[in-house]
Amino acid sequence: MDIHKVKPAPGRPRSQQAMEAVLTAVRQLLQTTAYKELTMEGIAKAAGVGKPTLYRWWPNIASIVMDVMRQQAHHDVGVPDTGSLESDLLLYIGDTCRSLTQGAGGIMRSLMAEAQFDDGFAQIFRESFISSRRAMLIALLQRGAARGELQKDADLELLADLCYGPIWYRLLNGHASLDEPFVQAITAHIIMRG
Amino acid sequence: MDIHKVKPAPGRPRSQQAMEAVLTAVRQLLQTTAYKELTMEGIAKAAGVGKPTLYRWWPNIASIVMDVMRQQAHHDVGVPDTGSLESDLLLYIGDTCRSLTQGAGGIMRSLMAEAQFDDGFAQIFRESFISSRRAMLIALLQRGAARGELQKDADLELLADLCYGPIWYRLLNGHASLDEPFVQAITAHIIMRG
Amino acid sequence: MDIHKVKPAPGRPRSQQAMEAVLTAVRQLLQTTAYKELTMEGIAKAAGVGKPTLYRWWPNIASIVMDVMRQQAHHDVGVPDTGSLESDLLLYIGDTCRSLTQGAGGIMRSLMAEAQFDDGFAQIFRESFISSRRAMLIALLQRGAARGELQKDADLELLADLCYGPIWYRLLNGHASLDEPFVQAITAHIIMRG
Amino acid sequence: MDIHKVKPAPGRPRSQQAMEAVLTAVRQLLQTTAYKELTMEGIAKAAGVGKPTLYRWWPNIASIVMDVMRQQAHHDVGVPDTGSLESDLLLYIGDTCRSLTQGAGGIMRSLMAEAQFDDGFAQIFRESFISSRRAMLIALLQRGAARGELQKDADLELLADLCYGPIWYRLLNGHASLDEPFVQAITAHIIMRG
DNA sequence: TCGTAAACGAGACGGTACGTCACGTCTTTCG
DNA sequence: CGAAAGACGTGACGTACCGTCTCGTTTACGA
Numbered sequence: 001m002d003i004h005k006v007k008p009a010p011g012r013p014r015s016q017q018a019m020e021a022v023l024t025a026v027r028q029l030l031q032t033t034a035y036k037e038l039t040m041e042g043i044a045k046a047a048g049v050g051k052p053t054l055y056r057w058w059p060n061i062a063s064i065v066m067d068v069m070r071q072q073a074h075h076d077v078g079v080p081d082t083g084s085l086e087s088d089l090l091l092y093i094g095d096t097c098r099s100l101t102q103g104a105g106g107i108m109r110s111l112m113a114e115a116q117f118d119d120g121f122a123q124i125f126r127e128s129f130i131s132s133r134r135a136m137l138i139a140l141l142q143r144g145a146a147r148g149e150l151q152k153d154a155d156l157e158l159l160a161d162l163c164y165g166p167i168w169y170r171l172l173n174g175h176a177s178l179d180e181p182f183v184q185a186i187t188a189h190i191i192m193r194g
Numbered sequence: 195m196d197i198h199k200v201k202p203a204p205g206r207p208r209s210q211q212a213m214e215a216v217l218t219a220v221r222q223l224l225q226t227t228a229y230k231e232l233t234m235e236g237i238a239k240a241a242g243v244g245k246p247t248l249y250r251w252w253p254n255i256a257s258i259v260m261d262v263m264r265q266q267a268h269h270d271v272g273v274p275d276t277g278s279l280e281s282d283l284l285l286y287i288g289d290t291c292r293s294l295t296q297g298a299g300g301i302m303r304s305l306m307a308e309a310q311f312d313d314g315f316a317q318i319f320r321e322s323f324i325s326s327r328r329a330m331l332i333a334l335l336q337r338g339a340a341r342g343e344l345q346k347d348a349d350l351e352l353l354a355d356l357c358y359g360p361i362w363y364r365l366l367n368g369h370a371s372l373d374e375p376f377v378q379a380i381t382a383h384i385i386m387r388g
Numbered sequence: 389m390d391i392h393k394v395k396p397a398p399g400r401p402r403s404q405q406a407m408e409a410v411l412t413a414v415r416q417l418l419q420t421t422a423y424k425e426l427t428m429e430g431i432a433k434a435a436g437v438g439k440p441t442l443y444r445w446w447p448n449i450a451s452i453v454m455d456v457m458r459q460q461a462h463h464d465v466g467v468p469d470t471g472s473l474e475s476d477l478l479l480y481i482g483d484t485c486r487s488l489t490q491g492a493g494g495i496m497r498s499l500m501a502e503a504q505f506d507d508g509f510a511q512i513f514r515e516s517f518i519s520s521r522r523a524m525l526i527a528l529l530q531r532g533a534a535r536g537e538l539q540k541d542a543d544l545e546l547l548a549d550l551c552y553g554p555i556w557y558r559l560l561n562g563h564a565s566l567d568e569p570f571v572q573a574i575t576a577h578i579i580m581r582g
Numbered sequence: 583m584d585i586h587k588v589k590p591a592p593g594r595p596r597s598q599q600a601m602e603a604v605l606t607a608v609r610q611l612l613q614t615t616a617y618k619e620l621t622m623e624g625i626a627k628a629a630g631v632g633k634p635t636l637y638r639w640w641p642n643i644a645s646i647v648m649d650v651m652r653q654q655a656h657h658d659v660g661v662p663d664t665g666s667l668e669s670d671l672l673l674y675i676g677d678t679c680r681s682l683t684q685g686a687g688g689i690m691r692s693l694m695a696e697a698q699f700d701d702g703f704a705q706i707f708r709e710s711f712i713s714s715r716r717a718m719l720i721a722l723l724q725r726g727a728a729r730g731e732l733q734k735d736a737d738l739e740l741l742a743d744l745c746y747g748p749i750w751y752r753l754l755n756g757h758a759s760l761d762e763p764f765v766q767a768i769t770a771h772i773i774m775r776g
Numbered sequence: 777t778c779g780t781a782a783a784c785g786a787g788a789c790g791g792t793a794c795g796t797c798a799c800g801t802c803t804t805t806c807g
Numbered sequence: 808c809g810a811a812a813g814a815c816g817t818g819a820c821g822t823a824c825c826g827t828c829t830c831g832t833t834t835a836c837g838a
Contacts, residue, residue: 018810034311055800110311113307117307169355173309205785205787205788234819235819245822246788249821250789401803429792437815439794439795440815443795443796502695504691504695505692522757553743557750557751561697563716580774633826634786
C-alpha cells in the first residue's frame with residue numbers, strides 16, 4: 001500500500017467523464033445517424049464537450065468511432081477450439097458474418113472506407129481490426145494444420161485472404177448476403193483446398 | 195431506312211467541349227492529387243468551366259471520377275478466350291491485378307470507399323464496375339464449365355466472390371501484393387475447387 | 389460601488405479587432421467603389437475577416453454600411469442653439485446640406501434606397517438616421533416656438549417634413565443642388581409659415 | 583407628304599405578342615411578389631418568353647417595370663383647371679397622394695430606389711416620371727401665378743420641391759400618411775408662401 | 777412560291793456572389 | 808494550469824441568377 005500521496009498534477013484535472021461522455025454520445029449518435037453524418041462539432045455538442053478537448057484525444061472522427069467499436073469488439077467473435085478445424089471454422093466464420101449482419105457491418109464498412117482516404121487511420125484500423133482478426137484466424141488454421149487437417153505446405157496467409165476476402169467483398173458490395181450457406185461454402189472451400 | 199426524323203432537343207446543345215474538358219482536367223488532377231483532395235471548385239477552375247455546369251451533369255465528384263475511369267476501363271482488361279479455363283483465368287486475373295497495381299488501384303479504392311457512403315453512387319458504381327466485371331468473369335467460367343473444366347454443379351457466383359474477394363481485400367488493406375504468385379494461387383484455387 | 393460582479397460569458401470573447409477591421413475596410417472600399425458594388429465576399433477579404441464572422445454580426449451589407457455611417461454621423465451635423473430660430477435653422481440645414489453634398493450624400497442615397505427593399509433594415513435605418521435627425525430638428529423648432537418665433541399652433545411634424553422633404557427630394561433626384569440659396573429659401577419658408 | 587415608301591426591315595418583325603405578354607406577366611407578378619423578388623428568369627418563364635427576347639428589348643428589370651407603370655400612369659392623376667389655384671392644388675395633390683396610397687406607392691418606392699443604383703435607369707425614370715409630373719405641377723402653378731394668386735417673383739421650382747418633397751419623404755419613410763389633412767396642409771402652405 | 781433574314785422559344789454556357797457548414801486553431805474564463 | 812466554451816479565419820459547399828451564346832423554328836417580306 002502506498003502511503004505517499006500521489007503528487008497531483010497542477011491545474012485542472014483531466015476529465016475522465018469527458019472521454020466517456022464522448023464515446024457514449026458517439027455510440028448513441030451512430031444509432032440514429034450514418035457514420036458519414038458525424039461531425040466533430042456535432043459530437044462535441046452531443047457529448048457536452050469542447051471541440052479542443054476532442055482534438056486533444058483523437059485526431060479525427062474515425063478514431064473516435066474505432067474506439068467505440070473496440071470497446072465492444074471482442075464480445076462478438078471469440079476463437080473457438082473444438083478440436084476439429086471444420087467446426088472451428090464454421091463457428092468462427094459464422095460468428096463473424098452474424099456480427100457483421102447484425103449491425104456492426106455498416107460501421108465496419110464505413111471504417112474500411114475511411115481507411116482508404118486517411119493513411120494514419122488506415123494503419124491503426126488495420127492493426128486494430130484487420131490484422132488482429134487475421135491473426136486469430138491464422139492461429140485457428142495453424143492448429144488445424146498441426147492436426148494434419150490441412151496440407152503441410154498450405155499457405156495460411158492466402159487461406160486467410162480466401163476467407164476474409166469474399167466476406168468483405170460481399171459486405172462492401174452487398175450483392176449477396178453473408179448467410180449460413182455462404183459460411184458453409186467458404187468453410188468447405190478452405191478445408192478442401194488447404 | 196429510317197423515315198422518322200429524330201426530334202432535336204430545343205435550346206443550346208450540350209457542349210461536348212465542356213464535358214471533355216472536365217474529364218481531361220480531372221484525369222490530370224488525379225496524377226498530382228489524391229482523390230480526396232479533389233473539390234468541385236478546383237475541378238471547375240482547372241477545366242475552365244462554371245461550377246453550375248459541373249452540377250448540371252454530375253451530382254458529385256465520385257461520379258465525375260467514375261466517368262473518367264469508365265473511359266479507359268475497357269482498355270486495361272479484356273476477356274480472353276484461349277480454349278482453356280486455366281489460361282483464361284491466368285490472363286484475366288493477371289490483367290486485372292496488373293491494372294490495379296499500375297495506377298488504377300488507388301482510384302478504384304477511393305471509388306469503392308465512396309460507394310460505402312453514398313447510396314446513389316454505390317448503385318452506379320456497382321453496375322458500372324463491379325457487376326460488369328463479375329459478369330465477364332462468370333461468362334469466362336461458364337465457358338470453362340461447358341467444356342467440363344469445372345464441376346457441373348459449381349456455384350459460379352461463389353467462385354466469382356472467391357476470385358474478386360481476395361483481390362479487393364488485398365487492394366483495400368495492402369497487407370500483401372497482387373503479384374504473379376497471387377494470380378496463380380487464386381487461379382489454381384478456382385480450378386481445383388470448381 | 390458595485391458589488392455585483394459582471395458574469396463574463398464563457399468562451400473566446402468577440403474580437404474588437406475584427407469589428408473595427410470590417411468597418412475600416414468598408415469605409416475605404418466606399419471611397420473607390422459604389423455602394424452597390426460591395427459584396428460580402430469582398431468586404432471579408434478586404435477586412436481580412438472570415439465571411440461567417442461577417443454574418444455573425446451583421447445580416448447584410450446595408451447594416452455594415454450603416455454602422456460605418458453612424459460612426460461619423462454626429463461629427464458632421466450638430467444642433468446649434470444661438471437664441472434665434474432663423475440662425476439655428478440656417479446653421480442646422482446648412483450643415484445638413486453641406487454634409488450631404490460633401491460625400492455622405494451618395495451613401496445616404498444608397499441606404500435610403502436599400503430601406504425601400506428590406507423592411508428589417510428600413511426600421512433600423514429610420515430609427516438610427518431619419519427619426520433621430522427629425523427629433524433634433526423638432527427640438528430646435530420647439531425652442532423657437534417657445535420663444536414665440538413660430539405660431540402657437542404650428543404643426544412641428546409637418547414643418548419637419550417641409551424641411552427634410554425637399555432636401556431628400558433633391559438629393560434623390562439630383563435635379564437641383566443643396567446650395568446656400570436653397571438653405572436660405574427653406575429656412576425663410578419655415579419661419580414665415582410657422 | 584412622303585412619297586418614299588418606308589423600307590421595311592427584312593426578317594421576322596418584332597412580336598407584339600411577346601412584348602405584351604411580358605408586361606402583362608410582370609403586372610401580375612407584381613401583385614403577389616415584391617419588386618425586389620423579380621428576376622429576369624422568372625419574368626421570362628412567367629411570360630413564356632425567352633430570356634434573350636427580354637434582353638433584346640429591355641436592359642434590366644427596372645425598365646420593364648417602368649413600362650408597366652407608364653402604361654397606367656396617366657389614368658391616375660390628371661391636371662385640373664378649375665380657375666382657382668387652391669382647388670387645382672387640392673385636386674392635383676390629392677389625386678397624387680391617393681394614387682400612391684392605393685397601390686402605386688410600393689412600386690414607385692422601388693423605382694425611386696432603383697434609380698439610386700443605376701444611372702441609366704435614373705435618367706429615364708426622372709424624365710418619365712419625376713420631371714413630367716413636376717412640369718404639370720409647375721404649369722398649374724404658373725396659371726395661378728398669371729392670375730395673381732402667387733407672388734410675382736415666386737420661385738416655382740422651389741414651390742414644386744416644397745410640394746413633392748414632403749410627399750416622397752413620407753412615402754419613402756412611412757412615418758406619416760399621405761392623407762387629406764396632409765394634402766390640405768401642403769396646399770395651404772404653397773398658397774400662403776407663394 | 778420560294779429563299780432570306782430577323783426574331784422567336786429554349787436552354788446550356790462561364791461566371792459571381794450568395795449564405796451555410798465544418799474544419800482546426802486561438803483566446804478567454806473557470807475549476 | 809488544463810479543460811471547457813466558443814469566436815476566429817479558412818475554404819468548399821450547392822444554389823440562384825446573371826447576361827451571352829447557340830440551336831432549330833417561325834414569320835413575313837422581296838425576288
